[in-house]
Amino acid sequence: MMGLSLFSIAVLLLIGLVLFLYSLPTLRDNNTFHLFFTSSWKPFKGEFGFGAFIYSTLYVTFIAIVMAFPPALLCALYMSEYATSTVKRVFSPVIDLLSGIPPVIYGVWGTLTIVPVISEKLAPHFVDFSTGYSVLAGGVVLAIMILPLIVSILIEVFTAIPKGIREASLSLGATKWQTVKKVILKKSLTGIVATVVLAVSRAFGETIAVLMVCGNFTDIPQSVFDACYPLPALIANNYGEMMSIPGYESALMFAAFLLFIIIVIFNAGSRLVLYRIKKNSQS
């Protein structure tokens, strides 16, 4: 056990180290401030500003989580607390199936449905012009992709709560909803946070589905109807074509390194939150 854990830590460090070594040339040749906070992306001139990519990654993920979490939570609560066994039998496999659909299918579906809706129905109310390939499209497709994942993990979290605790609350005369609000959510807080962390990490790294609908345009998006370009899409789109341009490979490696760092920092941060919650509630 101990050996395995050490091994996985070693792998993690190794990945980080390799990415870092490969991105060293970029770090050496560019002003660090420029790398992070400017968005001028001209590989031929050797200008690599990652600002727009970092911003896009965070933006799309944020929209996805904000859109996916509330309905996922309600859905999971319904499935674990209210649904009859027949409903559960029908829908549990459906949810599992949804989370198993390959991202590319979500991408195609997003291109065919979400993108036109945004460009024709939604965007005209807010901006002059939008192709539909946008931050919003990326966020929506990503939200729909991670929703079944969040639902199925949350159902696990809720069903792990002992029945006796529900019955204790009910037998004191609480309604089901009161029990959910005051007991179930409280008891599962750590589980809920952990689920969100997992979903966010997944969203950060999602590539194909987002790449297909977000427009892949290197500029800071001014609104959710503008195109954007998250880090994973950048790497996937350009890896393999960068051989002839000096410094390009290192820059893409740096993009991967950034993604790696974002996810590590995010996970470490949420560990801290979880630890705090656990310490405060001890339950």
Add this chain to the structure above:
Amino acid sequence: MRALSKDIVMNDTLTPFIDAHKTNKTHLTVENLNVHIYGKHILKKVNLSIPEKQITCIIGPSGCGKTTLLRCFNRLHDDNSEVKVTGNIRIGNEDIYGSHVEVTHIRKKMGLLAQRPTVLPMSIYDNVAYGPRLYGIKRRRKVYEIVKHQLMAVGLWEEVKDRLKSPAVRLSIGQQQRLCLARGLAVEPEMILGDEATSSLDPLASTKVEELFVKMKDTYSIVLVTHTLRQAKRIADYVAFMYLGELVEFGRAEEVFNNPKHKLTQQYLDGSFS
């Protein structure tokens, strides 16, 4: 007097039944209760009158339906669509399964103690305050008084008064069970239902809870499912013996223990099976 079940098994129980009526007012009446779970007949035509302000112990071998019966009283089967309950249960004059009756209203009348303590994921204080707050008691002073009063009633106040805000799970198992009792009492029930409420406790903690039951029967009607005959002998005023989903014998404790009417009861008391 209502005609009781015509089962041969049931006939013998008639005498103690009338006896119960003479001496104590009936608090909870069970008539022709049948329970099916997944189509299996689990409780068969149970008729029973729980006397007011007495301790009634339900005994019987494992799997005979004691827990199932107890959970019928506060409608804990409601949420399981595989459990079909038919028959009539009244608390006082109120039909527990009446179509117009709010389930929360019924549950408030009974405090339930589970086999293992089930503290809610909150502080000691909030556990006891949980019920009163549900019923709209908001004033801090009032809530505090209720909490203090009930913690004193279960003899927990001195032990926890300095750490009311700490999580309830940090208490010992015995303390947790008394906390659960206090929590149940805080909604001012009429009855206390215990399902082997002392079986997960050590002897000392178990004795404490037992003593509480005896003390509290001045105020509440108490129904206890118990596996330990010795416990039933110590504290029961009335005893119900169940076997394979039927109520075989019901009567005053000394009657049932010293002079059981039914052969099965005799055998169970002798330890011929358990």
